[in-house]
Amino acid sequence: MVFKPIKGRVWKFGDDVNTDVIIPGKYKFKTLNMKELAEHAMEGLDPNFSKKAKPGDVIVAGKNFGCGSSREHAPRVLKELGIGAVVAESFARIFFRNAINVGLPVLESKEASKETREGDILEIDLEAGVIKNREAERSYNFRPLPSVLLDILQSGGLVEYLKKKGTYVL
Amino acid sequence: MSSGLTLTEKILARASGLPRVEAGGYVEAEVDLVMMHDLTGPLALDAFERLVERRVWNPGRVVVVFDHQVPADTVRSAELQRRLRRFVAEYGVRNFYDVGKGGICHEVLPEKGHVKPGDLVVGADSHTCTYGALGAFATGVGSTDVAAVLAQGRLWFRVPETVRVVVEGRFQRYVSAKDLILHMAGCLGEDGANYKSLEFTGSTVGKMGMDGRMTLCNMVVELGAKAGLVPPDGVTFRYLEGRVAGSLRPLYPDEGAEYEGELSFSVDSLEPQVACPPRVANVKPVGEVAGLPVDQAVLGSCTNGRMDDLREAAGLLRGRRVKDGVRMIVLPASQEIYLRALEEGLLEVFARAGAAVGPPNCGPCLGGHFGLLAEGEVCISSTNRNFTGRMGSPGAKVYLASPATVAASAVTGRITDPREVGGR
Numbered sequence: 174m175v176f177k178p179i180k181g182r183v184w185k186f187g188d189d190v191n192t193d194v195i196i197p198g199k200y201k202f203k204t205l206n207m208k209e210l211a212e213h214a215m216e217g218l219d220p221n222f223s224k225k226a227k228p229g230d231v232i233v234a235g236k237n238f239g240c241g242s243s244r245e246h247a248p249r250v251l252k253e254l255g256i257g258a259v260v261a262e263s264f265a266r267i268f269f270r271n272a273i274n275v276g277l278p279v280l281e282s283k284e285a286s287k288e289t290r291e292g293d294i295l296e297i298d299l300e301a302g303v304i305k306n307r308e309a310e311r312s313y314n315f316r317p318l319p320s321v322l323l324d325i326l327q328s329g330g331l332v333e334y335l336k337k338k339g340t341y342v343l
Numbered sequence: 344m345s346s347g348l349t350l351t352e353k354i355l356a357r358a359s360g361l362p363r364v365e366a367g368g369y370v371e372a373e374v375d376l377v378m379m380h381d382l383t384g385p386l387a388l389d390a391f392e393r394l395v396e397r398r399v400w401n402p403g404r405v406v407v408v409f410d411h412q413v414p415a416d417t418v419r420s421a422e423l424q425r426r427l428r429r430f431v432a433e434y435g436v437r438n439f440y441d442v443g444k445g446g447i448c449h450e451v452l453p454e455k456g457h458v459k460p461g462d463l464v465v466g467a468d469s470h471t472c473t474y475g476a477l478g479a480f481a482t483g484v485g486s487t488d489v490a491a492v493l494a495q496g497r498l499w500f501r502v503p504e505t506v507r508v509v510v511e512g513r514f515q516r517y518v519s520a521k522d523l524i525l526h527m528a529g530c531l532g533e534d535g536a537n538y539k540s541l542e543f544t545g546s547t548v549g550k551m552g553m554d555g556r557m558t559l560c561n562m563v564v565e566l567g568a569k570a571g572l573v574p575p576d577g578v579t580f581r582y583l584e585g586r587v588a589g590s591l592r593p594l595y596p597d598e599g600a601e602y603e604g605e606l607s608f609s610v611d612s613l614e615p616q617v618a619c620p621p622r623v624a625n626v627k628p629v630g631e632v633a634g635l636p637v638d639q640a641v642l643g644s645c646t647n648g649r650m651d652d653l654r655e656a657a658g659l660l661r662g663r664r665v666k667d668g669v670r671m672i673v674l675p676a677s678q679e680i681y682l683r684a685l686e687e688g689l690l691e692v693f694a695r696a697g698a699a700v701g702p703p704n705c706g707p708c709l710g711g712h713f714g715l716l717a718e719g720e721v722c723i724s725s726t727n728r729n730f731t732g733r734m735g736s737p738g739a740k741v742y743l744a745s746p747a748t749v750a751a752s753a754v755t756g757r758i759t760d761p762r763e764v765g766g767r
Contacts (some may be wrong), residue, residue: 189622193731217732237537240567247382267564332394
């Protein structure tokens with residue numbers, strides 16, 4: 174399994190970032206076009222986020238990221254913007270599932286969540302379970318995802334994984 | 344000797360074909376039922392159509408309900424709904440509840456007998472956990488998950504840790520299951536039960552009717568929980584009579600089941616609770632927010648649009664008027680409830696009080712349809728989320744409360760303790 178290295182600038186958010194602020198319901202009813210929806214990503218917290226975020230950038234947040242509704246649009250708009258990974262102290266479970274299933278890397282690190290600042294550059298190795306922050310000269314270990322979830326991520330999502338493997342390999 | 348299993352573990356073990364499962368482990372389980380609605384369905388079809396097998400594993404185990412944006416309010420939603428109608432016709436999905444035939448998914452599935460104790464149910468909606476009230480393991484998933492289940496009938500699950508929640512005591516008049524779950528959210532926080540399964544027990548839960556149990560299990564997701572379950576008992580089986588065909592396969596927690604922890608709540612002195620914006624866990628006794636003027640009062644939703652809820656609210660509105668300057672919206676949770684409320688005269692009570700009674704759907708709860716709030720407006724609502732922008736303008740405020748508190752507040756025009764309107 175070989176992952177493309179994740180390296181990008183950090184956008185910092187707080188605790189309990191809910192799916193209504195990641196992508197407000199009023200937009201998701203209007204279209205299924207993720208490019209259009211992505212223009213509103215994180216709008217509830219930062220109206221200009223979609224213009225500022227660059228492919229590869231990393232979101233770092235506090236606890237319970239993605240709480241609220243089950244809308245899969247939430248991880249999909251972040252993936253559409255090219256977000257390389259979301260690092261949080263913890264995730265709400267449906268967002269966590271959805272992120273894996275659409276191929277958006279998500280990982281939990283309490284220390285990285287606390288110590289990382291907006292604008293830092295993070296390098297993440299999903300398989301080894303290491304986050305490096307060169308500016309801060311800090312490195313954090315996290316427990317890598319189980320292999321089946323890494324497989325799904327590497328395939329680009331659950332649909333691609335099932336097309337390739339036919340069934341789950343736990 | 345190995346320890347006993349929780350109800351959660353027993354359901355996941357049976358569905359995975361394993362003698363036992365352990366919290367924290369990953370399993371592939373066979374799903375008994377999968378649900379999608381008009382909002383999450385189209386995205387699931389996108390993913391389904393990208394899969395190799397263009398066939399539905401078992402159309403009899405698929406339920407499609409239109410509830411979020413019905414009747415269609417834009418051409419675009421009409422087109423998305425047409426796509427789902429074509430899907431159910433093409434693949435022979437008979438369990439399809441269109442406008443006027445069903446209502447809100449989380450009332451329709453139990454009501455129409457699709458959910459049985461011991462089942463493993465997934466739905467593309469976060470409040471799928473409602474069905475735990477019937478002793479099923481039910482949890483919300485994403486649209487891609489639903490696509491995988493449509494094709495294969497199987498899905499990956501992490502086995503959650505189970506927490507036993509013991510509730511004892513007797514509710515005061517005008518205090519109900521909604522106040523209990525809001526109180527729990529306030530105590531535990533919105534991630535207080537993240538990834539976990541809550542199993543409810545104790546004398547209060549034993550005496551609680553199915554409507555109250557559904558309110559309780561509905562909102563466990565607001566504490567982060569994966570599921571909330573009430574082990575089946577006489578209340579469950581009486582509810583199922585006449586709804587479910589075929590034999591039942593109920594499961595129960597083992598004696599000596601090992602729980603990750605235990606929480607105890609007493610409801611004897613519990614007061615009406617209000618969740619203040621913008622967080623569901625920002626909960627206060629009604630006395631601390633009483634007097635705040637409201638512009639809108641909403642009674643309905645998958646949390647509190649059932650018969651017990653409508654009866655409680657109608658009891659307070661009978662012979663009274665919704666205060667001038669307040670608009671009250673009442674949405675029975677299903678067509679069946681609408682008809683029963685009509686027969687019992689409840690809809691007339693609401694209409695005469697000056698409330699707008701609408702068709703069964705999710706209504707203003709998620710802010711995509713009607714009943715939206717303008718900048719600076721305040722709503723008291725029996726729904727389940729009060730996030731910024733949830734019900735319209737990001738500058739509006741939503742306070743969550745029980746049906747009784749919503750009705751009492753509609754009468755006075757201010758957030759009000761229902762015991763002051765109805766008497767103690």
